[in-house]
Amino acid sequence: MKDYLTAVGIVTGILIIFITSIQFNLSMFLIWILFLSSPILIFWMVLSVLTADVVVKETFEERWYQDTPELNQIN
DSSP: OOHHHHHHHHHHHHHHHHHHHHHTTOOHHHHHHHHHHHHHHHHHHHHHHHTOOOOOOSOTTTSSOOSSGGGSSOO
C-alpha cells in the first residue's frame, strides 16, 4: 500500500471514530483528544498526498469527466 493511501485511511478512520463518539456521547476526554489532534492529522494527510510520487498521464482537457466515455472529450 502506498504511503498516501495509508494516511488517508487512518485519518478517515479517526474521523469516523470521532463522529461516532459524539453521536453515542462517549468519553469527553476521547472526543477532545480527537478534536485537538485533528489539525495535525489533516496536515499529515494533506502533506502525504501532495508529496506522493504519482505521475498523472492525462490532462484536464483530455479527461475532464471520467464517468462516461462519451463525455471524456470536450467539444
